[in-house]
Amino acid sequence: AEHPAKTQIDADPLSVVPARLYGDDAAYQKKRSALVLTWSSLLNLLPSMESRFVITVLPLISAVEATKQHIYKIIAWSFEQMLRGVFPTCDHTGTPWPKTSWRSRLAGAQGNSHVC
Numbered sequence: 001a002e003h004p005a006k007t008q009i010d011a012d013p014l015s016v017v018p019a020r021l022y023g024d025d026a027a028y029q030k031k032r033s034a035l036v037l038t039w040s041s042l043l044n045l046l047p048s049m050e051s052r053f054v055i056t057v058l059p060l061i062s063a064v065e066a067t068k069q070h071i072y073k074i075i076a077w078s079f080e081q082m083l084r085g086v087f088p089t090c091d092h093t094g095t096p097w098p099k100t101s102w103r104s105r106l107a108g109a110q111g112n113s114h115v116c
Contacts, residue, residue: 005083018042034059085111
């Protein structure tokens with residue numbers, strides 16, 4: 001399958017920021033671990049730990065596979081929205097934002113950069 005941003009990258013390579021996702025299990029409280037998901041730009045010059053943005057930390061003791069799959073789908077949706085460069089009008093399920101929410105006020109606003 002082709003990368004979802006290939007057309008945009010080919011048309012205007014300066015309109016996107018190459019990004020990487022990183023996931024790892026991190027130990028805590030001796031015998032427990034959590035899935036830590038982060039993202040960062042491939043263009044930064046900072047050390048890895050100073051340039052990662054935390055997406056989520058999921059304690060694995062309470063996680064089921066379906067939970068992880070939902071999280072991955074939401075992350076994919078979020079990156080698709082960043083690639084579009086427009087603040088979404090609805091959440092990842094297609095539900096419109098509540099009319100009085102800050103998200104509703106931003107819905108449809110054009111961004112000035114993209115991440116893929």
